[in-house]
Structure formats: C-alpha cells, structure tokens
Amino acid sequence: MNLSKRLRTLSDTGDIIREEILSPEGIQEAIAVMARDIAYRCAGDNVAFIGIYTRGVTFARRVAAELKTQGLDYPVGTLDISLYRDDFDNRGSELPRLESSDVPFALDGARVIIFDEVIFTGRTVRAALDGLMDYGRPAKIELAVLIDRGHREIPIQPDYVGKKIGTTRDQYVKVRFHEDDEREGVFIVKKRAGQPHHPA
C-alpha cells in the first residue's frame, strides 16, 4: 500500500481521514495539562481511576503514568460497560465480546475519576456510572475525557477535558493510541460504508 493512501485511512476500520484534530504531540500535551489539573484539584484525596474499555483504559493509564512521574501513584481499574448499555435491543448483527471489568480496590470513600477518550451523547458515561455503582459507593465521581465533541443527550458533563471541539452530529470522531492502534492521533473521519457506529 503506498504511503499517501496509508496516511489517509485508519488501518483498523478503513475509514478515510478528513481532518487531524490532534497529533501525537498534541495528545501528549493535553495529557500533561490534564495530569497537572488533576494533581492540583485532587490533592490529598483517595483517588482512583477507572477507564472505560477500550481506549478509556489506555487514556487512564497514560494520565496515571504521567502522574507517577510526579510522585502520585493512583490505581487504575477497568470497566466494560456493554452490559449496562441502553441499546441492547438494537444490537443488530454484531455480537459484542465482553471484557473483564477489574476494580481491584475499594470504592467506598474514594474519589473516582472515570476516563473515556471521547464524550458525545453521554450515554456511555451514564452506563459507566451504573456499572461503577454496582461495585461500591464512591465518595465522589468525576469524569475525564480527552475530547468533548458536544451533542449531549443526557445531562452529563466532564470535569477534565483535553480538548473541546465543535462537530456536526453526522461526523465521526476517532481517537487512536499507539498502544491499541497502528497510528496515534485524533481524527475526523468519513465512515467506510457498512460500518456499525455506537455514539458515545
């Protein structure tokens, strides 16, 4: 495959890239800023991170790693929210594979920050809140996202935002991390025909 064609598509879905919102450097910068923000606002608290599968987990781990360099060691748990989604009837023809949720610490009394890479309608975070509360009763729950692309359908707002962007409803925003994907960056893409889409 020639280089220019490779640069124009996302290798995992074949979607065509229209615009690059954040480069890998941009992502790193946003993470650094967010880490400082969290360190400041959460000083002294019993903090735990929970990443939403799949890339929310990567995001949470990146932020936690950044904080570790500043001497703050916050544990990172993972959450699969498929069983809490509100669109079970509309599964269509895809069969979701469940991941193991892992919350290896007591939530009671903790200040939990939920991490997801993009917030859109807010439904994923709503599902995550339900899932999280079935593990225990945190003292406080906050939300950190790398990208807020607007168009909320539920009154949920992030507490920590990497970058806020304006999008139209029909656009697709994809966050890619090199831990999970071939290429890193935040992109607006045009969907390859026939691909399923779950608004986050």
Place this chain on the structure above:
Amino acid sequence: MGERTRLFKNGRIASADSSDFREADVLVDADGLITAIGSGLATPEGSEVIDCTGCLLVPGMFDVHVHAREPGHEHKETLATCSAAALHGGVTGVVLMPDTSPPVDSGNLVKSAMDLVSEVSAIPMYQSGCLTKGREGNEMAGFSGMASRGVPMLTDADRTVACPDLMRRCMEYACDFDLLVTSHTDTPALSKAGVVNEGRVSYRFGLPGIPAISQELAIDRDIHVALHTGARLHLQQLSSARGLESVRRAKEAGTRVTCEVSPQHLVLTELDIRDYNTHFKFNPPLRSVQDTEALVAGLIDGSIDLIASDHAPHTEFEKSSDFGSAPFGATGLETSVLVLHDRFIRTGVFGWDLLIQRYSDAPRKLIGLEPVVIAEGCAAEFFVFDPAAETAITREYLRTKSPVSPFLGETLAGKMRGTVLGMAWHGEE
C-alpha cells in the same frame, strides 16, 4: 366423467411382459369396455378424446396394505376420501386393513364393511379380517364367518400375535379355509418403546430405538411356523436386509411365503429424518442405507413379491406432536407411483414392466384376482401418466384427508393425468 365413449389417442401402452411400449390409440366404450386398440383409430361421434401424446397408459395398481380408517377414525380418513386418493394415485383396487373401530373380527363386521364400501367407494375394496379377536392377540377370531364373506386375508394389522402357540393354531385353522395369513412382523418386547431405527440416528436424536432384530426374529418365527403348518404366509413391510435374507432362504426351502415392501422403505433411509419430522416416522422404521439398497435389489430380483404402501392416514394435529408421541405412518396411495417413477423408473433402475408386475399383478395374484391388462375385450382399468411433467406434492394436491407424507414439499418427476375405471374417467376434464 360418466358414461360416454372415450378415445385415448397417441399414448404408449405399458405392460408387465415387456419393457417396450406399444404405441396405439385405445377406445373405451360407454360401458367401460376396451373395444379397440390400434394406431390412427377414428374418433366415434359423441366421444371424448383424451390426448395422450407423450403419455403412458399403465394398468391400474393394486395396494394390499391400506388403512381407510372407517368406521371409527373418520377424522383421519373415510372410505370415500381413501377411494378418491387411490384413483388419484393410479390405484384401482385395495385391501383394507381390519384395524378399524370396531376391528373387523367377524363375518358380520366384514359384511357391514363391504356394504359401506359398495355405497361410497369408486374402486373395489376388499376387507381383510383379524387373526385374533379385537386384535388383542389372545383368542382366535371367527375365521369361518369371515371366510364365508370372502376376506382376502387374515391379519392383526400393525400388531403381532406375540404368543407362538396361538400363531401356530391360527395358521393351522386358517389352512382349513385356505386363508392367507398376513403378518405384521415385530417382536413387541424388543420394539416396545422404540420410535426410530436403533443405530446412529437414534443415538443422535436421543430417541429410543427399534433394533432390526425386532422384525428379523418375528420373520424367522412366522416362517418356521408357516413351514411347519403348511399355511400361506404373507409378510408385511419388510425393512431390513437380514429379514429379506430369511425370506429368500425360506422360499428356497419351499415355504409358502410372500412379502411386501413400501415405496418409503425403498426410497428413504433413517438419514432422511431431519429435525424430528414425524412424517418420517414409520413402523417398521426407515433403516440404514445398506438395508434400503438390499430391499431395492430384492424387489428387482423378485425375492420381494410386491409393493404395498401401508397407507396410514393421521390428522395433521396428531402428527404435530413430538417424534416420540406422534403416531406411526403416513399416506402413500397418491405418492407411490410418482415416487417410484421419480426415483427408479426415470433413472433406469427398473422399468414400468417391473412396477406393473410388483404393484399391479402380484398383489392381485396374492388374493386370487386376475391381472389387469390393457387389451381389447377387457374392462378398462388403467391410468394415464405423463413422464415428462412434474408434480409438486402439496396439501392442495392430495385428495386424502390426511396431509401427511414424507414427500410433502418435494416435486416429483411425472404426473397423473387420470385413471379410467370402467365407465368412469377420474382425471382432467
């Protein structure tokens, strides 16, 4: 449909003697007599012309194993619907099984059955009588009364006389009247809970199986008793290769034994049962590929004397329950000729001559009737068959009351144009 002269033009006449057909027109007069056979016959005035171009004229078939269900089970079938089904399938005469309600185990019951037949049936039907009272297998039925009414055979139809001593006495006494003893060969102690052939299919389906020895042992027993008593024995519904072997040996030893096989046992195996489809549930059950192949070979070489459908109507409701509970059997009168043509005649395994020998001549001979031929001076008794057309076996196609057949949904090669029986033409207008 009623009394007029009919000219069957341009057909090919099949017969038991030759695999060749005679191309000729056949003229049947208003009394149902074949008055002329020849090429280019003139059309008499006022006569109906039936164009038989490309079609065969075949002597009517005779089925010695038919359950018409009347009296007692008219929800499944009546004599009238059975008669219509037979004509629709090219069958111009049947032997009725005595497993009605009440069972036909006395001369009076034979008479009432025959009276009913003459009222409602368009074809001759011969009522057989039970071997034992009520088909219970305990006491002999009244043979002399039934013999005087002309029963063609004695049988307990789908039940075996389990006690060997009673079977012996029945055969000895039946000899006095030269009555044919017809046996549903089965060993109840071996088949009791079974619903399908015992083997790989019964394993996979998790159903209790009927081992082949259930029939094989019974065949051996009945053959020995027949040889010992000198009785004439007819074995129903052969299903296994070993059973056929026993019959062959018995014939060689001079036993007066004949046997029959059904179209379903010639054409289907246990592997054809899919999805617990109860239309494939038979007694005796469909068996293995090897058994089926042996039966076909036996039919061709004459070890198996004749074909009989075991036409066993049930309501769709009865057949819709689970495989274990559903009653055994399916209809056969309307599909037998079509299936045998589709699977064997069309493919050249055997010809119309063999079919006529096995499903028309031999069955009639079994009960002492003359064979039916298409010849000048004979009563007209034949069907017109178009081998080039097709028939979709659907509920709408079937004239029987019971839409139960393992061939439902299949399209078979060949088509029944109609059946002539004497003065009546049961077919396309």
Place this chain on the structure above:
Amino acid sequence: MSELKPRKDLLDIESLDLEEIEYVLENAVPFKQLFQRSVKKVPTLRGKTVLNLFYEPSTRTSSSFEVAANRMSADVTNFTISSSSVVKGESLLDTIETLQAMRSDYIVIRHQAAGVPGIVAKHTGASVINAGDGYHAHPTQALLDAMTIREVYPEYKGRKVVIVGDILHSRVARSTSTLLHKLGIEVAVLGPGSLVPGGRHDFMTRLRSWDEVFDWGPDAVYLLRVQMERQEGQFFPSIAEYHKMYGMNSQRLVRMRELGAYLMHPGPVNRGVEITDEAMRYERSLISTQVENGIAVRMAVLHWLKPETDKD
C-alpha cells in the same frame, strides 16, 4: 466486534460452530467475575421476560436458570408442568399457543420428549433454550462443563476426558462429548455393554475397565448420574453391582490422585452409586465449580441469543 451471526435459539451442541462456542465460553468469564461483587446483578435484560417451562422436575437446572436470569435483571416466571397433567401431543400445541400469547423474550424448556424445544422454537419468536429434552441434548450443561475444563486446563486441546456410566440414556453424555470433541479434547466412555450404545459417535472410544481408563490417562473423569429403574426394561442388574464395577471409590481415587485427574459430575449426585462419600471430598473435584459456572454460562447464553420479537 465479531463476525458471528446472531442466533435465536440454543437447542443443541451439534448445530453450533466452534466460533460461537468460543464466543459464549469467553463471555462467560466476565459474567463469572460479577459474582465477586456485592451487587451480582447487571441491568442488561431489564424489562425482558424469561419463562422457565419445566415438564420434568429439576430444582437444580431450573434454579440455575432462574438465578442467571435474575442476575441479568430479567423478569422470571416458572412453570412446572407435571407429567400427569400433560396429555401427549394435545397439550404441546395448546401450550405453544399460550406461549405465543405471552410474548416472552426467552423460554427455557425442559421436556421428557426429544425434539420438543425445537418444535416450540419453530412456533415462537422467543429465544428458546433447551434445558434438556429426553435423551437428546443439554447444551448449557455441555457449555458449563467445557468452561470448567478450560479453567483448569487453559491448554485444553489434546486433553483426555472419560465419561462414565449410562451413556445410552444420557443427554449430558451426548452434548458434553460432542462439545469436548469440537474443542479438540479426546473423549472416551466407560460403562456396561447394555448402556454404551453401538450407534454412538466414532470418536467416543470405549474403554472396558477402570484399569484401562487409568492406563489411558484421563485428565478428567466425568461421572454420570445413574438411574436403575427404566420403563423400557432392565439394563443392569443392581445398584450394588454398578457401584462395584463403575463407582468412584477409594481405590480408584488413589489412581486419580496419582494422575492429578479432576473429577466432574453434572449433579445431582447419587452417593453410594456413582461415587462414595469419600470420593465426594476429593480435592480435585470440580463439581461445585460446575454449578457456579452453570450460572455464568447461562447468563452468557441469555446475553448472546437474540429473540425475534416481531415474529409472534
């Protein structure tokens, strides 16, 4: 996302692809993890109805399904129909009409006649789960058995499992052996000649004695529940003789220990028949794990199947 096509019913193991089997077994793992939480429920099937239709009594399987459905937040209704109130054939179609009118999302059905779950599945848009039909199949049992084996043997391909007892009348033997074979596990059977059917699958090697079994070297021994009284007749002389010939007793336990073999049983156990009290305490018994996995697997199955709700 997977390329698997969704399925409406789970009627047997034979019709499942390896891919589907892997999917369900892998998904069962996160469901099992939920049992560690204080809140063991997830809201996935909230508002959905699960009908437990049991024509044969079974507290074990029906309660397992009930717990599984409850943990998915579904509404569960239990119908136990005793065999005396069932008129053969008649009731089945009538019952099906009733079921259609109830518009259940899932129907779990156990029946003494093979093929009945399939008939029900054809006549309703609900997802039908076969909880055991006659001697034919018990697919969720097979799935939980496979899950259990994979837990103790993550490299399960090529492992050996021997099934002991009345193979002829056992739907568990049929389904579990078929599934293990699909997964690449070697299957053998041990039992009396009158209870090991000749028509079984070729891959089910017949071993003739416990000595032969231990020489063969099983990684797991799967004991079947044995029932002496059968209406079709007598298949074996007595319980005492069965226990002597085929029961898991202390001597055989010694060999089990040497091999490090695991012990399994679908339950309920007949102590003194298939197994002694001592053997029940065997440290490598997976019997209670099987029960736990049963709930997880049944949750995964409820999650996987897709009713056709516009069909009714």
